Amino acid sequence: MLEFAPRVAVLTRIGWLGDALTNQLEALGFRARKCREVPNNGFSRSETVLGESTIVTPQVAAMLRQQVVVVLHLSQVRDHADYPVSVQHLDHADDLSRLEHLLMPAKPTATRSPLGRLTTRQREVLERAARGETNAEIAAALVVATGTVKRHLHDVYHALGVRGRSEAAYALRFLTEGGQSNHRAAYGAELFQSVPQRDVSRKRTG
Structure with a gap:
């Protein structure tokens, strides 16, 4: 993994899911780190956020200033309406290969x-x-x-x-x-x- 690969913070409290997402992201050329909560000092503006909807709620998403925020919905209830329009959504049933498409803005061309x-x-x-x-x-x-x-x-x-x-x-x-x-x-x-x-x-x- 190159030192300058785009960075992604993975917010999840589920161990296997964090490992799976981290592996997927690194295979796509990102540097990923796992977090269980939003850090007190927030995230670097250059860092992309990918998190469960139970952690990245509409209120949390509205406070984030990242270029790319992707919310992963694990439950059957997938209400996207309360989120800022700039937020991307990934439903649990979706193929994780959609991650590359959703995160493309974080990878300069x-x-x-x-x-x-x-x-x-x-x-x-x-x-x-x-x-x-x-x-x-x-x-x-x-x-x-x-x-x-x-x-x-x-x-x-x-x-x-x-x-x-x-x-x-x-x-x-x-x-x-x-x-x-x-x-x-x-x-x-x-x-x-x-x-x-x-x-x-x-x-x-x-």
Whole structure:
């Protein structure tokens, strides 16, 4: 399981069901964790919630701020009317393979790839920086001022949601080498907290 796979919180008090859902989700390319209750501090906004209707009630669902919330109805009574319209529902009789369809919004597609936000010149600057070129070397190669390179890099960091040169290089490598799989990450600075802060470039000048 890739470190940057989309995360899903599975809320259930039934042991076998939690195991089954976790296995299914991991097979679909998600990182799943089991919870018996909604944590006091809630969930990360980037985390999807999949829970039993006895835990994720209409009142609880209305308080959640996740992009995707899926409620699993185990009883014969399947009253969806009281839930927010954004909530997805999975009835007990449904095939669990529907999970992938319901959770697709949590899995960024190629059209949402952060690299698609970059201009051609920004992408070129990023690729050169990732290869270890200094700002001065990039400026000389592209026949631009060093300040222009710095501005491009600043815009790249903002577009990718990263904090610096090393994380930008890491993001580029992940998206171009592993990002074509179903495990493509939803990017944000929080995803790089475990990335070693190792500078990939030589000492920069300018």
